[in-house]
Amino acid sequence: MGLPMQSLLGPLFLFALSMSITPGPNNVMVTASAANFGFRRSIPHMLGVTFGFPAMILALSLGFAQLFHAYPQIHQAMKFIGAAYLLYLAWRIARAGGEKAVDGKVRPISFIEAALFQWINPKAWIIAIGALTTYTTVGGSVLGEAALIAVMFIVTCFPSLALWALFGAGLGHWLENPRARGAFNWSMAALLVLSLVPVVG
Numbered sequence: 001m002g003l004p005m006q007s008l009l010g011p012l013f014l015f016a017l018s019m020s021i022t023p024g025p026n027n028v029m030v031t032a033s034a035a036n037f038g039f040r041r042s043i044p045h046m047l048g049v050t051f052g053f054p055a056m057i058l059a060l061s062l063g064f065a066q067l068f069h070a071y072p073q074i075h076q077a078m079k080f081i082g083a084a085y086l087l088y089l090a091w092r093i094a095r096a097g098g099e100k101a102v103d104g105k106v107r108p109i110s111f112i113e114a115a116l117f118q119w120i121n122p123k124a125w126i127i128a129i130g131a132l133t134t135y136t137t138v139g140g141s142v143l144g145e146a147a148l149i150a151v152m153f154i155v156t157c158f159p160s161l162a163l164w165a166l167f168g169a170g171l172g173h174w175l176e177n178p179r180a181r182g183a184f185n186w187s188m189a190a191l192l193v194l195s196l197v198p199v200v201g
Contacts, residue, residue, distance in 0.1 A: 009152075012135045016152045020160035024123040025192055027164040029093065029109065032188035034168030035175060036096040037108045042168075046161040048114025053157065054150030056118045057128050061136075061146030085120060086193065089113075094189040 021027075026049045033042040089109065109117075118124045131153075136145045175181040 008135050008137075009148075012131075012149065012152050013156070015131065015135070016149075016156040017160070019127045020153065020156045021163065025121050026114075026117075026123075027161065028188055028191050029089065029114075029117075030161050031164045031168035031171075032093045032096065032185065032192075033108050034165035035172040035184065035188075036093075036181070038172065039162075039165050039169045041108050042165050044111040045109045045114045046158055046165060048109070048111040049118065049161060050154055050158040052115025052118045053124055053128070054153050055115065056124060057131065057150045057153065058143075058146055060128055061132060061142050081120070085117070089117065090189040090192045093192060094186050096185055 030042060030046055030049070033045050092109070131149050132146060135149055136142055171184070175184055
């Protein structure tokens with residue numbers, strides 16, 4: 001017999017908090033966004049992650065994981081589409097704050113873009129599958145327990161992202177020199193690509 005769901009709430013909270021606040025692609029992207037566009041303009045990005053990842057958890061609990069297992073070619077296609085989208089996002093980070101930012105052609109990542117990004121984020125997949133296999137109970141309501149897991153990530157995700165965004169916004173004041181800002185942006189873009197190498201592995 002497994003533990004009742006109520007006894008798992010404390011460990012689930014700690015798991016969600018640790019997974020949300022530790023470095024990963026989402027935190028790298030939010031840090032870079034806040035450094036270039038400021039905290040306020042990065043809020044839609046943070047909200048996209050905050051609600052996009054829990055939506056992914058709910059989708060997986062409804063059987064998307066079984067769909068990808070039954071039709072691995074779908075998952076393979078998503079990996080390559082995701083890799084292309086990743087490179088596009090990395091390029092946007094690299095260009096942020098440059099000369100073209102002045103004419104409005106460069107903008108922060110939107111709510112929808114951030115939400116969709118979760119489906120090609122390997123850290124998100126590992127966390128989602130780990131949470132569903134560890135914090136759901138035998139004989140329990142999978143959807144109900146998945147909804148509780150999703151709520152726990154909503155509670156922990158936004159404050160964690162906000163801390164990274166505040167860090168990025170603070171860095172922004174030190175990056176007034178275009179050369180320094182360019183070096184920072186290219187470094188963040190490189191870190192994003194490197195953090196998602198498993199996508200095409």
